Amino acid sequence: MATTKTDPKLALAANGAKKNKVYDGLTRDQFIQAYRLMYTSRRIDDREILLKRQQKIYFQMSGAGHEAIGVAAGLALKPGYDWFYPYYRDRGLCLALGVKPYDMFLQGVGAASDPSSGGRQMPSHWSYPALHIVTQSSPTGSQILQAVGCAEGGRYFARHPNAAEVPPAKFADYRQFKTVTFQGDEITYVSLGDGTSSEGEFWEAMNAAALGKLPVIFCVQDNGYAISVPVEVQTAGGSISRLVSGFPNFHFEEVDGTDPVASYSAFQRAVQYCREGHGPAFVHAHVIRPYSHSLSDDERLYRPDTERERDAARDPVTRTQMFLLREGILDEKGINQLEKEVEAELQTAVDSALEALPPVPESIMKYVYSPDLDPASPVFDTQAAVPEPAASADGKKPANKTMADLITATLRDEMKRDERIVIFGEDVADVSREEYLKRKLVKGKGGVFKLTFGLQNEFGGDRVFNSPLAEAAIVGRATGMATRGLKPVVEIQFFDYIWPAMMQIRDELSVIRWRSNNGFSCPVVIRVAIGGYLTGGAIYHSQCGESVFTHIPGLRVIFPSNALDAAGLLRTAIRCDDPVLFLEHKRLYRETFGRAPYPGPDYMIPFGKAKVVHPGTDLTVITYGAVVPRALQAAQKLEREQDVSVELIDLRCLNPFDWETIAASVAKTSRALVAYEDSLSWGYGAEIAARIADQLFDKLDAPVRRVGAKDVFVAYQPILEDAILPQPNDLFLAMKELVEY
Ligand SMILES: Cc1ncc(C[n+]2csc(CCOP(=O)(O)OP(=O)(O)O)c2C)c(N)n1
Numbered sequence: 001m002a003t004t005k006t007d008p009k010l011a012l013a014a015n016g017a018k019k020n021k022v023y024d025g026l027t028r029d030q031f032i033q034a035y036r037l038m039y040t041s042r043r044i045d046d047r048e049i050l051l052k053r054q055q056k057i058y059f060q061m062s063g064a065g066h067e068a069i070g071v072a073a074g075l076a077l078k079p080g081y082d083w084f085y086p087y088y089r090d091r092g093l094c095l096a097l098g099v100k101p102y103d104m105f106l107q108g109v110g111a112a113s114d115p116s117s118g119g120r121q122m123p124s125h126w127s128y129p130a131l132h133i134v135t136q137s138s139p140t141g142s143q144i145l146q147a148v149g150c151a152e153g154g155r156y157f158a159r160h161p162n163a164a165e166v167p168p169a170k171f172a173d174y175r176q177f178k179t180v181t182f183q184g185d186e187i188t189y190v191s192l193g194d195g196t197s198s199e200g201e202f203w204e205a206m207n208a209a210a211l212g213k214l215p216v217i218f219c220v221q222d223n224g225y226a227i228s229v230p231v232e233v234q235t236a237g238g239s240i241s242r243l244v245s246g247f248p249n250f251h252f253e254e255v256d257g258t259d260p261v262a263s264y265s266a267f268q269r270a271v272q273y274c275r276e277g278h279g280p281a282f283v284h285a286h287v288i289r290p291y292s293h294s295l296s297d298d299e300r301l302y303r304p305d306t307e308r309e310r311d312a313a314r315d316p317v318t319r320t321q322m323f324l325l326r327e328g329i330l331d332e333k334g335i336n337q338l339e340k341e342v343e344a345e346l347q348t349a350v351d352s353a354l355e356a357l358p359p360v361p362e363s364i365m366k367y368v369y370s371p372d373l374d375p376a377s378p379v380f381d382t383q384a385a386v387p388e389p390a391a392s393a394d395g396k397k398p399a400n401k402t403m404a405d406l407i408t409a410t411l412r413d414e415m416k417r418d419e420r421i422v423i424f425g426e427d428v429a430d431v432s433r434e435e436y437l438k439r440k441l442v443k444g445k446g447g448v449f450k451l452t453f454g455l456q457n458e459f460g461g462d463r464v465f466n467s468p469l470a471e472a473a474i475v476g477r478a479t480g481m482a483t484r485g486l487k488p489v490v491e492i493q494f495f496d497y498i499w500p501a502m503m504q505i506r507d508e509l510s511v512i513r514w515r516s517n518n519g520f521s522c523p524v525v526i527r528v529a530i531g532g533y534l535t536g537g538a539i540y541h542s543q544c545g546e547s548v549f550t551h552i553p554g555l556r557v558i559f560p561s562n563a564l565d566a567a568g569l570l571r572t573a574i575r576c577d578d579p580v581l582f583l584e585h586k587r588l589y590r591e592t593f594g595r596a597p598y599p600g601p602d603y604m605i606p607f608g609k610a611k612v613v614h615p616g617t618d619l620t621v622i623t624y625g626a627v628v629p630r631a632l633q634a635a636q637k638l639e640r641e642q643d644v645s646v647e648l649i650d651l652r653c654l655n656p657f658d659w660e661t662i663a664a665s666v667a668k669t670s671r672a673l674v675a676y677e678d679s680l681s682w683g684y685g686a687e688i689a690a691r692i693a694d695q696l697f698d699k700l701d702a703p704v705r706r707v708g709a710k711d712v713f714v715a716y717q718p719i720l721e722d723a724i725l726p727q728p729n730d731l732f733l734a735m736k737e738l739v740e741y
């Protein structure tokens with residue numbers, strides 16, 4: 001369907017008398033520009049639809065019907081100053097912010113030179129770093145929490161301007177590769193469809209924005225449908241405006257989003273409210289969707305002609321054209337001239353885009369991780385440079401610290417060194433009601449495991465704070481903050497409750513760099529308390545499941561078993577340029593096993609280097625986490641009782657992992673046992689076992705064996721827990737059997 005042409009009866013000659021008239025802040029020239037953008041947007045859709053039918057592009061998603069609100073937003077906000085988290089119907093917005101039609105066609109053909117993603121993402125998945133249009137994904141709504149984090153990031157830098165600076169680096173430091181810009185009064189725009197307002201993340205974001213009085217404009221573009229599902233089935237009562245009206249601190253607008261003047265004036269009010277720092281704004285724009293949901297959808301299957309005709313009468317492009325004529329801003333000749341110019345521009349853009357080179361297959365692995373800073377490289381190895389902890393005056397050895405102690409010490413050291421670090425999550429603050437702290441009425445909590453105790457007291461409530469109980473919001477906000485250059489080190493209280501954040505972790509955090517072709521990055525650290533052996537932890541406080549995360553390209557996964565490794569690896573996690581999932585075993589937090597003296601404020605261990613906990617010659621045991629002390633116990637018993645020499649390898653890092661150490665050991669022992677706490681089948685050890693079988697087959701004298709938990713959740717009653725999780729005796733028997741094979 002092409003743009004509806006103007007009824008010539010309505011065409012009036014240009015009216016000189018109104019020459020200086022301003023339309024809710026839009027001059028006549030700006031109005032003409034707005035129409036040009038809207039018309040361009042519609043015609044790009046038309047051209048793409050044609051190209052798709054000719055099989056010259058591979059997907060099409062139109063912004064038809066949403067042009068007026070998008071262009072109005074684009075004109076009311078400032079590209080490269082404000083920040084933008086648009087959704088796929090925001091073609092008009094992007095054009096108004098300065099994206100060129102040629103760039104859009106490059107997306108369609110999937111060209112190497114496509115500035116959004118270099119051919120990695122579908123068209124209408126906008127990403128233009130210079131304009132501050134942040135890479136967009138396909139899950140509806142996952143941009144909203146990040147927009148909140150982006151606004152928080154801007155505000156943080158305004159309050160901590162020194163944090164934006166890049167200090168001269170003595171050691172490896174992500175800040176060298178992250179230029180920060182901030183204005184102090186910048187606004188973050190985020191848009192979504194009516195259907196998407198049903199997502200929980202939308203409500204988490206609204207809540208966080210209201211709580212923080214953040215300068216975010218939420219723009220709900222309500223075309224009445226989410227694919228085939230009408231708004232009254234999505235939204236109780238059929239009006240999102242009504243549902244959100246109780247949120248405090250917001251400025252609300254409900255507007256006919258097909259009317260450019262009304263849309264622009266609504267946006268101007270919203271912008272003013274946010275710019276002045278009063279809080280967030282909500283613009284509910286009623287729009288239409290004349291081109292079905294996408295090219296794969298035919299709305300005639302669920303919308304009768306009468307309904308579609310009613311929408312067509314509100315077409316924003318036609319409407320604006322009629323307005324121009326009626327107001328005498330342009331006459332018919334002027335309109336024709338403008339449209340001809342647009343057609344010519346689009347023709348040139350299409351012709352060039354069709355000639356653009358596709359990306360080369362060799363490029364696929366580029367930007368999965370930071371190209372600037374490899375956390376597995378020797379620049380992160382400061383172990384030798386760090387002096388041995390000095391003995392005290394009376395000659396006593398320095399006190400051994402628990403894993404919990406050294407994690408806290410590392411967080412403290414790093415917060416001191418890097419003002420970009422913020423820590424938040426559930427219960428991580430000492431106390432949210434800060435006056436209690438100031439008046440010394442309470443000591444403070446600092447996390448359910450107390451690992452962040454004292455940090456708020458020392459560094460202030462804007463660097464260490466409690467979040468609402470909303471895991472997606474913790475990771476989503478952190479992702480937005482890190483996109484702006486902050487280093488959020490967030491906490492998920494229990495691994496068992498990480499799942500609401502899974503969409504943010506898998507579809508956003510881990511893939512933002514790759515999908516934007518290195519346009520954006522978000523090196524967040526997520527600390528998570530994991531694991532069982534708790535005697536009473538039961539199903540929902542004992543889970544492992546690390547392989548779910550090692551299966552995600554772009555995410556580093558670390559799992560230390562002792563205090564020193566935790567300190568060295570957490571520091572690397574914080575200073576590196578990739579997102580890191582840092583798994584802390586609850587049972588190991590305060591265990592006697594693996595205590596160590598404080599290694600100083602610059603102690604780093606590079607990722608992907610395993611540790612040989614116990615050297616041996618007869619059998620290789622590959623493990624990590626809480627199984628390390630249990631396997632060590634079993635190995636020592638085997639050595640004692642049967643004179644069997646076991647080489648015990650603690651992987652420490654699950655992605656990247658240390659294949660060289662495994663391979664060298666198995667080549668020496670010819671026998672391999674992979675042991676892990678998670679349930680046996682499809683677990684992390686399956687991959688290690690498969691690699692050994694594949695690549696070291698000719699070195700083996702016995703099958704590769706695994707020991708893991710039973711394929712069931714962890715039960716409450718200790719007798720059941722013992723039977724479910726791998727115990728030292730299970731490990732002993734498996735080792736024995738394997739050496740006797
Ligand atoms: C989380 C998620 N669920 C489902 C989909 C598939 N999907 C894509 S668009 C869409 C409808 C969105 O409707 P709405 O938010 O109203 O936006 P509109 O397309 O109408 O502008 C659905 C269900 C998706 N992309 N993401």
Ligand SMILES: [Mg+2]
Nearest residue numbers: 193194225226
């Ligand atoms: Mg919709």
